[in-house]
Amino acid sequence: MKRLWLLLPALLTGSMISCESDDDMPPPKPPGALEEVFTDSVYQLTGVAVSADGRLFTNYPLWSDTYRYALVETQPGNQVVPYPNAEMNNWQPGQSGEDKWVCVQAVYIDGANKMWVVDPASPGMEGVYQQSYKLVKIDIGTGQVERTYEFDGVAGNNSYINDVRVDTASRYAYLTNSNEGGIFVVNLATGNIRQVLQDHYSVRSDPAYTFTVDGRELMKNGQPVKIHSDGIALSPRGEWLYYKPLTDDKLYRIRTEYLQNEDLASADLEAHVEDLGHFTTTDGMIFDEDGNLYLGDIEHYRIVRIDPELQVTTLVEDSLLIWPDSYHISKDGYLYISCSQIQKQPDYNNGVDKRTSPYAIYRLKL
Template identity: 60%
Template sequence: MKNCAVLFLLLTGILAACSDDNDPDNNHGLQLVFEDNTYQLTGVAKEEGGRMLVNYPRWSDIYKYAVVVTQGRTGKTPYPNEDMQQWQHGLSGLDKWVCVQSVYFDDAGDLWILDPAAPRLQTIQGNGAKLVKMDKTSNTVARTYSFMDILADTSYVNDVRIDVARQYAYLTESKGGGIIVVNLANGQMRRVLQAHYSTISDPAYKFVIDGRELMKNGRPAKFNSDGIALTPNGDWLYYKPLSDDKLYRIKTEYLRDWNMNDADLGSRVEDLGHFTTTDGMIFDKKGNLYLGDLQRYRLVKLDSTLKMTTIVQDDRLIWPDSYSIADGYLYVSCSQIQKQPEYNNGVDKRTSPYTVYKVKI
């Protein structure tokens, strides 16, 4: 009888393993939670125990909503309402979504929406470059931080992290390269490390993906400071250019010191070495840093010693873009940027939906 029980357990385990292998949503632990076969998404934000939002930048004529709350795998409701989505060329972008790049829930559960307001990645329209904090009870705008006084009209603010305890925001600017620091209490802000080597993609690095160097208009495609992550205690800001594999960090106490100029700050930057080409990145509460690997279709983790391990490698991770952590899962959006027509001599290479996955961490 004992041998029969052991055999039953072994057979049950084998059947379960086979079932997992045959279920595409359990392949390597990667679970599909949202897909859109029409509109290109970039950002994802998952509320602890609650809503998931995704955003869609205005990068082409194939466009409808900037920010939505998802319902199931394909359902979506414009957030916070239809009216905020109705920007048109020539109108003010101060109270509308113009070209939203990122959505983010901070540690207090507050939702932030980052709008670089540069359709087609060109120039800022309607004076609309802004960071918006939403009121989580009424789903109305709580406060808007405009970047128009510190940015050139060719800038593109890309991603944001919030230090709730100190009331500071840190953002990357991905065109010219640089970090934006915002005192959320008084609204004071500045752009630092502009064109510093840590915010500029290494020109010598060959960004090879899908077997060829990514090109645009006959030249290697270069993306500057993009991914950004704040340690759980808020003491360090990690960041990197997208199209090379270097990772950098700086103590946030220096960024918050308005008496330190760019030369002072540049001397405080720490070069952590070579890791992966990633778009976004995020820390968990234990101090592990999660990044993508655009070239190898995988997600990786760096522990506190900077040891890198692969979490999941899967062909469905087509340009893992933005990250959110909630409910014990890492959520990742896949924007398929390398398949856009401008990187393929005008040919749209996409053959599958834009997606959001989650993986247990």
């Protein structure tokens, strides 16, 4: 009778006390542990985005002949479905790239649950194909393209539009030009696009910095690799844009009110850039709602957090973080991290593919 009374509260609330022993339960993940959520053993991914209802998306740039789809929604069992449809993922050389993916570099989901896809349209990073570089807005619920912003006449043929952040309140988007150095400012209401700061040191990788990965300076064709303005992040209320070159450890910011001012002369705009100092070499970066900035550390296989006072904390250091590339913070408080293993590519290893594990997306509980 005594034992029945112990069980009665659980019965009334529709729950039961588990009789499963502690030995049968999976061990809890320690703080700072990476959790694998998707892997691809064949195709090289770069981006990651998660919708408000938990759908996971990634993209594959057209950097080699080992290629199938540009943009996908992941499925259980590491399966993928081309997104938003197979036709947009079926571009072939010689075809128009205006309404198809040519070489998708990044995928981003904004605070209104809209998807933004960055297509620099530069296969193998060898030049823009038929001026078909674009930023595409998609309604995730319907899979319909809502608007395409074209960069023809704004960006040069040697540009590589890399990453994007969108301010839904002010209706502006910001993108980086990683091959030449520069920031694109897109007025989403009017469609007007400008490239700014392209002559400023903040968008250019420091030539004196030695970018060292796996014990050696990253080289291509006998020359040190220099990747310019790449990572980009908007502060929680959209008042600051943070950005940095990839192959050095400097971090910069500028108020978005100055970027949005189309009448501001270049020299006046450059005067408003703030140099925040030395931190890490990261590809992407992202803010949380409390104003903490998360960056990778490609050289040391780390993820770090920079708080509003610019103090740095290491969240995780793990050999799985092979070139942490892009980031997304989900509604349930996970930091998603894609690992593109760029330093393992044949281009950076005298033609030898040094990859030994799948390309992967992990997540980390914040």
